[in-house]
Amino acid sequence: MKMHRILAEAASTIAKSVFREFKVLDHELAAAFEENPKWGKRDRGFIAETVFEVVRWRRSLGFLVDSEETTALCAAQWVRMGYELPEWWKYNGRSAEEITARQDLLADQPRAVRESIPDWLDQLGSSELGDAWDAEISALNERAAVYLRVNTLKTTRDKAIEWLAKEGVDTSPVEGAPDALMLAPGRALPKPLRYDGRIEIQDAGSQLIAGMVDPQPGERVIDACSGAGGKALHLAALMENQGRIYGMDVDGKKLKELEKRATRAGAKCVTTRLITETMADDFGAIADRLLIDAPCSGIGTLKRQPDLKWRLKPAALERVRTIQAELLREYPKMLKPGGRLVYATCSVLPSENRRQVDKLLAGGNFELMEDRSISPAELGFDGFYGAVLVKK
Incomplete structure (x- = not known):
């Protein structure tokens, strides 16, 4: 050629x-x-x-x-x-x-050369995950599949499959992720379909986090680090548009994007709030469910963002861990007693995941119901972590 x-x-x-x-x-x-x-x-x-x-x-x-x-x-x-x-x-x-x-x-x-990662990251992954690091970093070097989330406020998964097929886009259901579809290998989603409102591009692993929140119609839910709102929109669909979702973030531009996406998706129960220093106190004990999708290293998304491994530095990772701990100290104030907290990251490192949760548990105010590592090696999705806790 x-x-x-x-x-x-x-x-x-x-x-x-x-x-x-x-x-x-x-x-x-x-x-x-x-x-x-x-x-x-x-x-x-x-x-x-x-x-x-x-x-x-x-x-x-x-x-x-x-x-x-x-x-x-x-x-x-x-x-x-x-x-x-x-x-x-x-x-x-x-x-x-x-x-x-x-x-x-x-x-x-050496593995760092074979798998093409910085030496420090290879050493960190090995120290935190042990033998499992081999399989995880290998999976994170695979090409990422394209996953869609069906917006059940507007259609069903079966109808979405039929509609996309008529548009020349072949998809298949994803086992274990009830709203997810996977594009056929090598296919891309035409731009007009991305803005239709019936589907969103969202990794299947990310979709599992909203299921862990398990919001119920009529509840008050806070997505405390919502960004542009992929998970907030999923929560709205799971709540059948009944209740209230507060999408919060420090970035006003991302919140504007969330508002646009919510309008397109018909997610009328979503409202946005720019985070302030007094936010946790201003929204004290109002939420039935609280999602802290915390800033993280993003290591679980390397197959989708391979450039990240060259930008990420040990000092930045340490700063992220500090932020995670601060969020888990402050944001639970917004949750009612008996309310459900989900802490999530797109990292595979225990230092960003279970170890942060253990610090929260040590305070005695929460009970751990379940936690789950969404493994790229096991499922083929991006790497995520989610922990479900109940406030005493």
Whole structure:
């Protein structure tokens, strides 16, 4: 297979911005596609695959080509993809033949090189998860499937499957996630369908968290770290639009996006609140259910955000743990006695998950009902954690 020079250079430029300037991969791709509307579906696919895989496999590609330069990493990835390296692609590193020959040597390299992660992250994962880290980090390097959540305020899962099929989008139900659909491999959801209101793009693992909250119609529910509201909208559907959901966040832009999405989804029971220093006291003991979907390392989403592992640093992880502990000290004030608290993260690390919950339990004001680690290795979803507690 042959490559187009403009596309190859564009892919290399985007990957370089991710590595050197710590840009967000998704944002850089979206900006490039918007600036170049003439690129067709195949062109965009080539660029996206190149960039995602170069970022995902940065260290192992570096071993194959014996270079850390982005141009060389791209060359190694294109060899893996079956492309013939053109003469105009200049880089410092091993030849295509040598790259191919060295692939068998990867198995003997340290896990951090094989799985292409920073040494410190490999050491942390191993220390926290032990032998289970092997399977988890391997699963987190797989390509992410695209999952949809059916908005049951507007349709059913069976009807959504039929509707999407008529639109040329093949989907299948997801076992264990009653509102989830998975897109057929290699398929994308056309943009107009994303704004229809009957479906939302949401990982199946994320959808399991709302089920743990188990909100009932007529209740008052607080989503204390709602962001743009993926879980808040799911909670609204589970409540059949009866009751009140407060979507809270420190980011006003995300709350504006939540308001737009709620209107599109017909989630009339959702209202937003910008978090203030007195929020926990202002909403003291009003909630029947409280979801703290806490800021976290995001390690459970590496298959979807491979650039995250190059941006994340130990100091940032420590700051996140501090924030998690603060939220678990303050936000439970908003929950009624007998109310249900769900603490959730998109991390697979116990230090962000059960260990934080244990600190809360040590205060004696909560009882643990259940907790669950949503394992990428076991389920194929993004990695999540959820704990269900009842306030005494």
